[in-house]
Amino acid sequence: MDDVGVSGPVDSSNLPLTLTLPRQGGGDIKARIEAAAQGVLDARAKFPNATLADLYDPLTMPPELYKAHHALDRAVDAAYGKTTFKTEAERVAFLFERYQQLTVPLALSAKPVKKGRKNY
Numbered sequence: 001m002d003d004v005g006v007s008g009p010v011d012s013s014n015l016p017l018t019l020t021l022p023r024q025g026g027g028d029i030k031a032r033i034e035a036a037a038q039g040v041l042d043a044r045a046k047f048p049n050a051t052l053a054d055l056y057d058p059l060t061m062p063p064e065l066y067k068a069h070h071a072l073d074r075a076v077d078a079a080y081g082k083t084t085f086k087t088e089a090e091r092v093a094f095l096f097e098r099y100q101q102l103t104v105p106l107a108l109s110a111k112p113v114k115k116g117r118k119n120y
Contacts, residue, residue: 029075030079032078033072033076033079035075036068036071036072036074036075036076037072039068039071039072040065040068040069040072043064043065043067043068044065046062046064047062047065073091076095077091080094080095080098082094
């Protein structure tokens, strides 16, 4: 899957998954996410003359695109071991918390850049 940015402005497509995803329910989680992401791309491709603003307007979003995003959300949720959220805000908060857990150790282990002397 080359096009990772497959969904709306703030959601799971902007957040990293762990490098090795567990296998659950007899299938590969990564493959499920990729298939669901492709479903979003396929749904968007059915509307070649629509802008992203048109496609993602909450009042006019095509039902099949909405369903494709819902399937992608479920696949990503399962990858993190979480299957239900009360609100979209709860989902986003959970994903950002997970993002922080993955990135803070990277920031702490980064070596500071030494500023060298400029030669003029």
